[in-house]
Amino acid sequence: MRRPCCDKQHTNKGAWSQQEDQKLVDYIQKHGEGCWRSLPQAAGLLRCGKSCRLRWRNYLRPDLKRDGFGEDEEDLIIRLHALLGNRWSLIAGRLPGRTDNEVKNYWNSHIRKKLEYSHRHVGFTRLRAEISAARSKNQANDPETFIDFNGGKLEPTSKSSSGINLDLTLSIPSKNFESSDEN
DNA sequence: AACAAATACAACCGCCTAGGT
DNA sequence: CACCTAGGCGGTTGTATTTGT
Incomplete structure (x- = not known):
């Protein structure tokens, strides 16, 4: 049996209050x-360490963007997801000020629906074909190689108008590569 | 106006892994 | 090596809010 990360009987759960945040x-x-394990006690919080970490990383960190996703970001998420599957932390790592949780939620509530529609209406199918071609080209050369995948085309590094780094230099994971982007 | 259904997103859960011993 | 722990991750749930009837 795995030991719980904290004594759940003596921790608060659910939404965080302003005082707790502070x-x-x-x-x-x-x-x-x-x-994080010792932080709650040291900070005077009746919370599990994991809960503190999550709250900080997903909501309280000063470098987080709190506004909606832009078109650039959405486009990048779609492309990265086609490459990486549900590896939200990797995807979020390419989006300054965004968290894995935020990206995951945005994907599940916004993008997935859009793509379901797009699948039925041509556009995205073509994009996926391009990605797939890029993938197999790189894998054929050397399975350990890196993909330089910029905005769906194999072009040199650039930044988008909003400053997002679109230089997708990614090491291809050996397993689970053909992952869940079919849902 | 009242209710139900859908949506958005914060938070939790349990598993995995890296690093220390 | 095997074991233990903290931190990280993705999947899922809970709930507040919005939209439709």
């Missing part, structure tokens, strides 16, 4: 991130 922010500003 305690967490204050503590991290003073001491920095790290040692």
Whole structure:
């Protein structure tokens, strides 16, 4: 049996209050991130360490964007998802100010529906064909190689108008590569 | 106006893995 | 090596809000 990450009987659950947020922010500003297990007690929070980490990373971090996703970002998510599947943290790593949770939620609630529509109406099918061709070309050369995949075309590095880094230099994972983008 | 259904997103859960011993 | 732990991840759930009837 796995030991629970904390004593759940003595922790709060559910939505965070403003006071809890403030305690967490204050503590991290003073001491920095790290040692999430001991943080709740040190910060005076009745929360599980994992919960603190999640709250900080997904909501309280000062570098997070809180506005909606732009077209550039949406396009990049679609392309990255076609390459990587549901590896949300990798995808989020390419989107400054975005979290894996945010990207995942956005995918599930917005993009997936759009793509279901697009699948039925040509456009996205063509994009996937391009991606697939790029993939097999790179794998054929050397399975360990890197893909330079810029905006769906094999072109040199560039940045989009909104400053998103579109230089998709990605090491191809050996397993689960043909992952769940068919749903 | 009242209710139901759909949507959006914050948060939780359990598994996996890297690193330390 | 095997074992343990903390941190990270993706899937899923819970709930507040919005939209439709």
